[in-house]
Amino acid sequence: MIQLLIIKSTIRISGIFAANVIEYxxxxxxxxxxxxxxxxxxxxxxxxxxxxVVEKGYHVIVVDDCSKDNPGKQLKGLPIYYLQHRVNMGQxxxxxxxxxxxxxxxxxxxxxxxxxxxxxxxxxxxxxHKLKEDQFDIVLGSRFLPGAGGNISAGRKLLLKxxxxxxxxxxxxxxxxxxxxxxxxxxxxxxxxxLKENRMAHATEILKEIKKHGLKFGxxxxxxxxxxxxxKKGQSLLNSVRIFFDxxxxxxxx
Ligand SMILES: Nc1nc2c(ncn2[C@@H]2O[C@H](COP(=O)(O)OP(=O)(O)OP(=O)(O)O)[C@@H](O)[C@H]2O)c(=O)[nH]1
Ligand SMILES: [Mg+2]
Numbered sequence: 001m002i003q004l005l006i007i008k009s010t011i012r013i014s015g016i017f018a019a020n021v022i023e024y025x026x027x028x029x030x031x032x033x034x035x036x037x038x039x040x041x042x043x044x045x046x047x048x049x050x051x052x053v054v055e056k057g058y059h060v061i062v063v064d065d066c067s068k069d070n071p072g073k074q075l076k077g078l079p080i081y082y083l084q085h086r087v088n089m090g091q092x093x094x095x096x097x098x099x100x101x102x103x104x105x106x107x108x109x110x111x112x113x114x115x116x117x118x119x120x121x122x123x124x125x126x127x128x129h130k131l132k133e134d135q136f137d138i139v140l141g142s143r144f145l146p147g148a149g150g151n152i153s154a155g156r157k158l159l160l161k162x163x164x165x166x167x168x169x170x171x172x173x174x175x176x177x178x179x180x181x182x183x184x185x186x187x188x189x190x191x192x193x194x195l196k197e198n199r200m201a202h203a204t205e206i207l208k209e210i211k212k213h214g215l216k217f218g219x220x221x222x223x224x225x226x227x228x229x230x231x232k233k234g235q236s237l238l239n240s241v242r243i244f245f246d247x248x249x250x251x252x253x254x
Contacts, residue, residue: 036098092202
């Protein structure tokens with residue numbers, strides 16, 4: 001495959017920063033589904049993650065959140081959109097950037113998908129089915145519904161359960177899982193959801209937006225693979241406390 005590197009355009013988000021939009025060798029797949037993959041310092045795993053999604057025939061938008069390890073180098077030759085934040089903004093901001101570009105490119109369905117290799121691309125099929133069958137606007141992945149799989153530790157399970165109740169306090173929506181990066185939504189949901197929480201508190205903010213816009217939502221059991229790599233790199237207890245304070249501050253100044 002001959003690699004084409006085109007700096008297509010520069011987009012402005014909230015007037016504060018810009019992201020470069022680079023298209024690598026883009027032969028658009030025949031799909032209305034765009035998978036948005038936020039990425040921060042995941043160079044060692046990013047190619048494998050992205051390749052698996054590309055092979056399923058979906059459009060892929062990687063949002064490099066100003067990584068220091070040059071993931072773009074690993075992605076050369078893959079038919080994807082590669083966006084670069086010029087400063088590190090956090091996962092929430094990376095998702096908002098990806099959603100904006102996917103909508104501009106005509107996406108009918110949008111998926112959020114972590115870069116660290118924890119998700120199973122085959123779960124997307126089930127989520128499409130669930131969304132269409134139940135006429136949902138958004139389907140949220142859950143590690144705790146019957147049929148879900150993975151090797152989640154008891155400590156993390158406890159933390160996530162506590163986060164579910166905290167989400168309920170902030171949003172009035174009680175889910176079986178919190179902070180699951182795998183979500184499937186239709187265009188209407190993507191156009192409605194506006195993320196102001198740049199960092200990890202965006203997961204709770206999505207629920208607030210679901211409620212605010214009266215979006216029809218459901219959960220779907222998904223598989224999460226915690227590797228040694230992703231456990232080392234993932235969210236710590238300290239970060240959970242940070243997320244909590246982000247939410248409280250947002251509530252006060254909303
Ligand atoms: N930590 C972090 N991740 C980011 C950032 N920007 C984008 N990401 C991406 O967001 C995704 C989720 O990040 P993780 O730190 O694994 O968070 P998580 O999956 O909710 O937490 P774990 O269950 O502990 O893995 C990954 O694909 C990251 O590469 C950022 O500024 N910080
Ligand atoms: Mg992770």
